[in-house]
Amino acid sequence: MNNVKTFLNSFLEYLQIEKNYSKYTIVCYEQDTAFFIEFLKEEGIDCLQDVTYSDVRIFLTRLYDKGYSKRSIARKISSLRSFYRFMLREKMVKENPFSLVSLPKKEHKNPKFLYxxxxxxxxxxxxxxxxxxxxxxxxxxxxxxxxxxxxxxxxxxxxxxxxxxxxxxxxxxxxxxxxxxxxxxxxxxxxxxxxxxxxxxxxxxxxxxxxxxxxxxxxxxxxxxxxxxxxxxxxxxxxxxxxxxxxxxxxxxxxxxxxxxxxxxxxxxxxxxxxxxxxxxxxxxxxxxxxxxxxxxxxx
Incomplete structure (x- = not known):
């Protein structure tokens, strides 16, 4: 895929230097982004700039079909939305296809505690x-x-x-x-x-x-x-x-x-x-x- 490594490395550098995120958080972003890039390869989409809202909907359907939890899907959407927001800021892409996607409602579970x-x-x-x-x-x-x-x-x-x-x-x-x-x-x-x-x-x-x-x-x-x-x-x-x-x-x-x-x-x-x-x-x-x-x- 064209320039994908350059885009991804720039994004991860931004998370580390500007956002001051922890190593663990950066690894999560990297994994979520790599997962999406693999999906694009399977779909025959060669450029990150060519991704449309329709492609994102197909990606989400794939996640649900594979049995990912709402929490995992929400995290992936959030990571990829940030990735495209960064590329948009740097003029690497012309639009953010994740901007219209709403996060699935999280399953609220009360935290367990000891009496x-x-x-x-x-x-x-x-x-x-x-x-x-x-x-x-x-x-x-x-x-x-x-x-x-x-x-x-x-x-x-x-x-x-x-x-x-x-x-x-x-x-x-x-x-x-x-x-x-x-x-x-x-x-x-x-x-x-x-x-x-x-x-x-x-x-x-x-x-x-x-x-x-x-x-x-x-x-x-x-x-x-x-x-x-x-x-x-x-x-x-x-x-x-x-x-x-x-x-x-x-x-x-x-x-x-x-x-x-x-x-x-x-x-x-x-x-x-x-x-x-x-x-x-x-x-x-x-x-x-x-x-x-x-x-x-x-x-x-």
């Missing part, structure tokens, strides 16, 4: 007499106390933690930074782990890494490693089934709103760029308020 009783069981699961048990406890307490992402937890270094003010500098998506506070339980768990467990783990590798959480070999614990730890602990203790390690973040947000925190504060703590992303948790809290009302109001 307070389940959280308490989770905090009793680790063996605090071992270095790994102290590490796991610190991970759980910190993630529940702050609502940070698993990937953000893996990036924490010792200098990021301010114990006097009980705040941590978090390195979030798109290289955005934010400070989040943590409570007394997380503080105690972190101090115990850093003074005891982490020191022992560090001796295994003879390393001087500043990464907060270490694996059993004394090296930095990866995002995947933290996911496996949380997943194992949740499966062993929680009554709720089929939930992901991301549930601690959902639990943090839900419990904060249930206790009266305002939406803007929770948005800032979670590092959400848009308030609409945080609003998904209000569906859960509304259900709780309705239950309380129905159970306690004399004329409910």
């Amino acid at each position: 307070e009783e389940e959280v308490e069981k989770l905090f009793e699961a680790s063996d605090l007499s071992t270095p790994l048990g102290q590490r796991d406890q610190a991970i759980l307490e910190l993630m529940y106390a702050t609502g940070i992402r698993v990937s953000e937890c893996a990036k924490i270094h010792l200098p990021d933690i301010d114990f006097s003010f009980r705040t941590i500098l978090i390195h979030g998506k798109g290289n955005k930074q934010r400070y989040v506070p943590f409570g007394s339980y997380a503080k105690s768990a972190l101090e115990k782990y850093i003074e005891d467990g982490r020191t022992e783990l560090l001796q295994i590798s003879s390393s001087d890494t500043k990464t907060l959480f270490l694996n059993h070999r004394g090296g930095p614990l990866t995002t995947r490693g933290i996911r496996l730890i949380i997943d194992r602990l949740i499966k062993n203790t929680a009554e709720t089934v089929h939930i992901s390690p991301h549930v601690l973040r959902h639990t943090f947000a839900t419990h904060m709103l249930n206790e009266g925190a305002d939406l803007r504060t929770v948005q800032e703590l979670l590092g959400h760029e848009h308030l609409s992303t945080t609003q998904i948790y209000t569906h859960v809290t509304k259900e709780r308020l309705r239950t309380i009302y129905m159970n306690h109001h004399p004329r409910a």
Whole structure:
């Protein structure tokens, strides 16, 4: 296809430099665009400039026929709309065939979270007499106390933690930074782990890494490693089934709103760029308020 590599590379460079998107997000855009380009080859369309609205409709029909979810289709449309918007700006094409396409309505699912009783069981699961048990406890307490992402937890270094003010500098998506506070339980768990467990783990590798959480070999614990730890602990203790390690973040947000925190504060703590992303948790809290009302109001 004519100039497709040049167009795509320019677009990906734009996402990285101008939009400051994360590597993961850029890879998603690249995959979505490559998928569409493969479709064009199958249809015998040689130029990106020749794509029409009719071609896009055929592409969407193909996606539905292959059984893609509404969420996946919406993401592909959004990626390709951005791709053509960029090419239009750079005068690589004359029109954006995706501009008239509406995104399929997403399937709204309330985020799963742990009830307070389940959280308490989770905090009793680790063996605090071992270095790994102290590490796991610190991970759980910190993630529940702050609502940070698993990937953000893996990036924490010792200098990021301010114990006097009980705040941590978090390195979030798109290289955005934010400070989040943590409570007394997380503080105690972190101090115990850093003074005891982490020191022992560090001796295994003879390393001087500043990464907060270490694996059993004394090296930095990866995002995947933290996911496996949380997943194992949740499966062993929680009554709720089929939930992901991301549930601690959902639990943090839900419990904060249930206790009266305002939406803007929770948005800032979670590092959400848009308030609409945080609003998904209000569906859960509304259900709780309705239950309380129905159970306690004399004329409910």
